[in-house]
Amino acid sequence: MLDFVIIGGGVAGLSAAAALAPGGSVLLLEGEETLGYHASGRSAALYEADYGAPATVALARASEAGLKALGVLSPRGLMLVGKADEADDFAREAEALCLRPLTPAEAVARVPILNPDTLAFAAATETAQDIDTDLLLQTYARTIRAAGGEIRTHAPVTAIARVDGGWRVTAGGTDVTARRLVNAAGAWADRIAVEAGLPPIGIQPLRRSIAQLPAPAGLSVMGWPMIFAVAERWYLKPQAGKLLVSPGDEDPAEPHDAWADDMVLAEGLARYEEMVTTPVTRVETSWAGLRSFAPDRALVLGPDPLAPDFLWCAGQGGQGFLSAPGAAAVLAETAGGPASGQPGDVLRALSPARFR
Ligand SMILES: Cc1cc2nc3c(=O)[nH]c(=O)nc-3n(C[C@H](O)[C@H](O)[C@H](O)COP(=O)(O)OP(=O)(O)OC[C@H]3O[C@@H](n4cnc5c(N)ncnc54)[C@H](O)[C@@H]3O)c2cc1C
Numbered sequence: 001m002l003d004f005v006i007i008g009g010g011v012a013g014l015s016a017a018a019a020l021a022p023g024g025s026v027l028l029l030e031g032e033e034t035l036g037y038h039a040s041g042r043s044a045a046l047y048e049a050d051y052g053a054p055a056t057v058a059l060a061r062a063s064e065a066g067l068k069a070l071g072v073l074s075p076r077g078l079m080l081v082g083k084a085d086e087a088d089d090f091a092r093e094a095e096a097l098c099l100r101p102l103t104p105a106e107a108v109a110r111v112p113i114l115n116p117d118t119l120a121f122a123a124a125t126e127t128a129q130d131i132d133t134d135l136l137l138q139t140y141a142r143t144i145r146a147a148g149g150e151i152r153t154h155a156p157v158t159a160i161a162r163v164d165g166g167w168r169v170t171a172g173g174t175d176v177t178a179r180r181l182v183n184a185a186g187a188w189a190d191r192i193a194v195e196a197g198l199p200p201i202g203i204q205p206l207r208r209s210i211a212q213l214p215a216p217a218g219l220s221v222m223g224w225p226m227i228f229a230v231a232e233r234w235y236l237k238p239q240a241g242k243l244l245v246s247p248g249d250e251d252p253a254e255p256h257d258a259w260a261d262d263m264v265l266a267e268g269l270a271r272y273e274e275m276v277t278t279p280v281t282r283v284e285t286s287w288a289g290l291r292s293f294a295p296d297r298a299l300v301l302g303p304d305p306l307a308p309d310f311l312w313c314a315g316q317g318g319q320g321f322l323s324a325p326g327a328a329a330v331l332a333e334t335a336g337g338p339a340s341g342q343p344g345d346v347l348r349a350l351s352p353a354r355f356r
Contacts, residue, residue: 005178010040013184014140019328021147031156042289048128053298055349059326066325077225078128082121086230099123113276160196187255187290189314205290206250209260216278234272260286293317302334
């Protein structure tokens with residue numbers, strides 16, 4: 001019998017398996033043919049520590065050194081922009097993100113497509129960084145294999161049953177048994193719990209879309225920061241010489257292979273166009289992924305009080321990459337591994353016990 005079977009080959013499952021592998025035998029099961037096929041292959045890949053619920057911020061801060069040590073961070077910066085009628089929301093968000101104020105002229109000097117007629121407020125930080133998400137997933141996979149762990153892709157879990165001393169999991173027609181099961185199934189996390197005979201927690205997948213635009217003519221965009229509009233009404237990120245623009249959508253969805261809705265993209269691009277001087281002439285490609293949140297928007301990490309050998313690693317929402325090393329350390333601690341360094345109030349805020 002294995003020590004751990006981990007369901008899900010996104011950043012949650014891979015980081016969890018890498019953290020658990022030194023303490024026992026691990027097998028990671030991924031239903032798709034490739035790792036990172038769903039949310040983890042579709043993110044905006046930003047590291048910003050002060051983004052999210054307080055427990056997520058604690059995980060993000062704890063993750064920075066780990067991400068740096070893995071060589072996956074590079075400078076990006078972040079700017080928040082607001083219109084004249086958004087003064088209060090702008091001030092609240094700028095404070096939460098610990099941004100320093102910029103004059104509109106300074107903002108336009110940094111990002112020349114910003115429209116001085118609609119831009120009333122701006123603030124920025126240089127601490128936000130790009131995450132090389134492909135490299136991070138590959139590095140976790142290598143770590144798992146180097147520790148003797150196994151990764152099986154094209155292995156959808158179709159049945160989970162209790163057996164003496166653990167769980168029997170059927171994946172891709174084969175049965176495996178393990179003392180403990182880690183549920184890192186992203187948008188499918190509640191379905192895995194139900195298959196294991198446990199009540200769902202209420203993990204809600206919300207669709208988030210991205211349009212890739214060509215860089216505005218003649219402009220080199222790679223030195224620009226990521227730009228958030230107030231209330232995430234849109235955001236922009238330079239990537240590989242292109243601009244990624246998201247409408248900031250959060251539409252509830254059933255777990256599925258998500259795609260971008262044309263109308264949602266068009267409305268988001270119109271909000272973006274209001275604040276820039278360069279019209280959108282062409283969308284080169286677009287995609288969407290599911291960001292899956294617990295009801296209180298904090299991650300869900302650790303044993304289920306109703307079945308302590310069933311560990312949740314879910315609810316990563318829009319912060320699964322920036323919180324990955326810290327979240328995996330908490331999960332490993334709850335499975336008897338080394339202390340994560342997180343204080344008791346953070347561990348309680350992340351525990352599945354808050355929903356039971
Ligand atoms: C547009 C967008 C922008 C984002 N931007 C950022 C960002 O800038 N920074 C950041 O940190 N995060 C960002 N995120 C969030 C981040 O991508 C997610 O938090 C993270 O990828 C979630 O990882 P996961 O492993 O939980 O889920 P997933 O990557 O979805 O992995 C879950 C896996 O479980 C597998 N699975 C499900 N059911 C089964 C089964 N029965 N059997 C076997 N396998 C199964 C699925 O196939 C899937 O591969 C963004 C997300 C989106 C969509």
